[in-house]
Amino acid sequence: MNSEIFIWPFNLGxxxxxxxxxxxxxxxxxxxxxxxxxxxxxxxxxxxFMQSIREIxxxxxxxxxxFKKNPVLGYMHMSLAFGWxxxxxxxxxxxxxxxxxxxxxxxxxxxxxxxNPEHGASGLAAIYGHWMDFLLVFILSGLLLAVVKRFIPGMxxxxxxxxxxxxxxxxxxxLWLIFPSRLLAEGFTCGVHGSGGFLTGNLGAAxxxxxxxxxxxxYFWWLxxxxxxxxxxxxxxxxxxxxxxxxxxxFMRNSGITTADRxxxxxxxxxxxxxxxxxxxxxCQMSRAAGINDMQSAxxxxxxxxxxxxxxxxxxxxxxxxxxxxxxxxxxxxxxxLIERRQGERPATRLKFIDRYGLTRRREQIEREPTQSYSxxxxxxxxxxxxxxxxGCMTHLTPSVIVAMKKIMESAGVMYRFxxxxxxxxxxRPLMLAGRDREARELINHNSDIIWKSGAKTLVTSxxxxxxxxxxxxxxxxxxMHHSEFINLLIEEGSLRLGYLHRRVVYxxxxxxxxGSGIYDEPRAVISYxxxxxxxxxxxxxxxxxGGSLGNLTxxxxxxxxxxxxxxxxxxxxxxxxLITACPQCKKxxxxxxxxxxxxxxxxxxxxxxxxxxxxxxxxxxxxxxTVADG
Amino acid sequence: MSEQKANRFGFAVNRSRAINYDTSDRKVREYVxxxxxxxxxxxxxxxxxxxxxxxxxxxxxxxxxxTYIRRGxxxxxxEEVARCMxxxxxxxxxxxxxxxxxxxxMTAEGIRKLDRNEL
Numbered sequence: 188m189n190s191e192i193f194i195w196p197f198n199l200g201x202x203x204x205x206x207x208x209x210x211x212x213x214x215x216x217x218x219x220x221x222x223x224x225x226x227x228x229x230x231x232x233x234x235x236f237m238q239s240i241r242e243i244x245x246x247x248x249x250x251x252x253x254f255k256k257n258p259v260l261g262y263m264h265m266s267l268a269f270g271w272x273x274x275x276x277x278x279x280x281x282x283x284x285x286x287x288x289x290x291x292x293x294x295x296x297x298x299x300x301x302x303n304p305e306h307g308a309s310g311l312a313a314i315y316g317h318w319m320d321f322l323l324v325f326i327l328s329g330l331l332l333a334v335v336k337r338f339i340p341g342m343x344x345x346x347x348x349x350x351x352x353x354x355x356x357x358x359x360x361x362l363w364l365i366f367p368s369r370l371l372a373e374g375f376t377c378g379v380h381g382s383g384g385f386l387t388g389n390l391g392a393a394x395x396x397x398x399x400x401x402x403x404x405x406y407f408w409w410l411x412x413x414x415x416x417x418x419x420x421x422x423x424x425x426x427x428x429x430x431x432x433x434x435x436x437x438f439m440r441n442s443g444i445t446t447a448d449r450x451x452x453x454x455x456x457x458x459x460x461x462x463x464x465x466x467x468x469x470x471c472q473m474s475r476a477a478g479i480n481d482m483q484s485a486x487x488x489x490x491x492x493x494x495x496x497x498x499x500x501x502x503x504x505x506x507x508x509x510x511x512x513x514x515x516x517x518x519x520x521x522x523x524x525l526i527e528r529r530q531g532e533r534p535a536t537r538l539k540f541i542d543r544y545g546l547t548r549r550r551e552q553i554e555r556e557p558t559q560s561y562s563x564x565x566x567x568x569x570x571x572x573x574x575x576x577x578x579g580c581m582t583h584l585t586p587s588v589i590v591a592m593k594k595i596m597e598s599a600g601v602m603y604r605f606x607x608x609x610x611x612x613x614x615x616r617p618l619m620l621a622g623r624d625r626e627a628r629e630l631i632n633h634n635s636d637i638i639w640k641s642g643a644k645t646l647v648t649s650x651x652x653x654x655x656x657x658x659x660x661x662x663x664x665x666x667x668m669h670h671s672e673f674i675n676l677l678i679e680e681g682s683l684r685l686g687y688l689h690r691r692v693v694y695x696x697x698x699x700x701x702x703g704s705g706i707y708d709e710p711r712a713v714i715s716y717x718x719x720x721x722x723x724x725x726x727x728x729x730x731x732x733x734g735g736s737l738g739n740l741t742x743x744x745x746x747x748x749x750x751x752x753x754x755x756x757x758x759x760x761x762x763x764x765x766l767i768t769a770c771p772q773c774k775k776x777x778x779x780x781x782x783x784x785x786x787x788x789x790x791x792x793x794x795x796x797x798x799x800x801x802x803x804x805x806x807x808x809x810x811x812x813x814t815v816a817d818g
Numbered sequence: 819m820s821e822q823k824a825n826r827f828g829f830a831v832n833r834s835r836a837i838n839y840d841t842s843d844r845k846v847r848e849y850v851x852x853x854x855x856x857x858x859x860x861x862x863x864x865x866x867x868x869x870x871x872x873x874x875x876x877x878x879x880x881x882x883x884x885t886y887i888r889r890g891x892x893x894x895x896x897e898e899v900a901r902c903m904x905x906x907x908x909x910x911x912x913x914x915x916x917x918x919x920x921x922x923x924m925t926a927e928g929i930r931k932l933d934r935n936e937l
Contacts, residue, residue: 560900560901561872561901561903563875563876563901564875564876565875580871580905580906580907581905581906581907581910583869583907584869584907584910584911609874610871610874611871612871612875612903613871613872613903613904613905617903617904617905617906617919618903618904621904621919621923623904630903735910737904737905737906737909737919740917740919740920740923741854741917741920742917743856743915743917744856744912744915744916744917745915772906772910775910776910
């Protein structure tokens, strides 16, 4: 019976995908850098291996992260992945245990019912048959949800679902056909022989009552095998390649490999590990507030994978990092986009497979001529200072923040030097966000020079954009602090005496401070110290972008205004007295988008400072808590 | 720079500022306008120049750049555009909502393409 022809589409597909996966992962492994290879080797024989196994079980099979986002969506993914996995495992056991011999080829387990139609009439085998039917129901329930989701995405908390290429559609169709055709094939066969579990047995009996089941059954076995075969053959060119690649990604990530700042095999693995699930689309503010639905990370990764011209997609992103937070596969979407931006304009022709890792891409990177040059900057005369205050470009557009910071530092008796009082040089991050790292390096060197020469121990900045780049791309001895951290420090060490303002305020986490640098608690501590802090929806790691982001070069001001209005609306839903942020850019953007008063955290604290002591009054009355009308 | 003066018999003579619209190179202007349509909204108020970070260190003015782009003064533009730090202050002060950073980026890209005969 093993010579049945219908099993061959499945067999060929399976052997093809196995060989392809092995070859592809070998190529990826070979093109890793030496350090990454060592990491992977070390990881394979250590703890990372166990972690990976656990993660594969929790994420690739159970889809825990998607469950957290939406239980129905999680169930859909889990039933398909975990259900199929169980069906394969228990199918193999069934064939091994009840089949005519042990160690069967995979096809024997997959088409077990065809080879053993009479099986499962009574005893343990019958119970096992019910169990296999239950697994099939489990998968089919998920499949039903998947079909519904395609047409009504809102049901599973998804605003939008991903648009697919035609190969994806064929693969999707064949995937959808696999389980119903298995159900019908088993049903017909069971019907003819009067066997089967609660589902296939009863369905078979019902179908056989009015249909010539014995003649129809082979067609459905063919359909089952063909849809499996088609699915396997299309796997490498569709989004479903994420199924094998995600395992590789998990091993690599747990071994300590990161995206870093240049294109590598790891980046390639990440692009293939994307399942285009579309969760990034539904959290993207460009989509929900500005109606832009073609540039989200799912499309970016898809374009990268299929080597389309994605220059417009790459540039059109706020780089807020919300999609990074929710990606169930854990792809580093922001860093990948930055790598692509660094490539600059690329010829639209497809790169040959071999050139992608080889010299061509590296050479293009090196030969790219610089667009900017800052040779006009003169090195500054340097004064020594313990604390340097760098306001940053944006803060110079909100002078009230600078005034507030000066007041606070004077009140706390901090001896500081205002580094860019006369207008400094940009920190370099806007250039980096535009993919011009080399040009940014010139500015970084200029600023580093000043900071090094000053001998400062602490560098305080009022701008999260500067803060992030100071921490990540500067090599400094000074401790870099955002002013919210610094104020918190001053309060904690008791050098800042503050009153309490009877105001209800909400706090907005700026992207670069919160998600970008992990500073969530210090600003909240400061605000709670001087006012009543109210909770907001989508706080902390899911904080909304104000829309003013420098990460996006091409977004028009109208669309930015839409995003700002949407975000401000969400933040001020509880009608607070003030919307507090910690970023001059967010402050300016929000100020135009809402009626609520928008202030920086420094301004709030400056209002809570005790009034200067007047001679006519006693010292105690000057320090009494009072609510001041305005900042 | 356009303010360069030629020395003729001991007299400083300004270089001709006349623009021949038949011969001036409009390719970069077209490139920028096509890719950043908000460029046309600019009414040359100079807010960007007043706020500019780079402008405090070097002669750089987005308002002037606007004129150079329109006139097709590519050589002046090539020097000028390279000084921008893309910090984005101009974006926040612009009363017309011009996407200034992209104007700079597209100008630089346009000139680069022009130099490579790709425009």
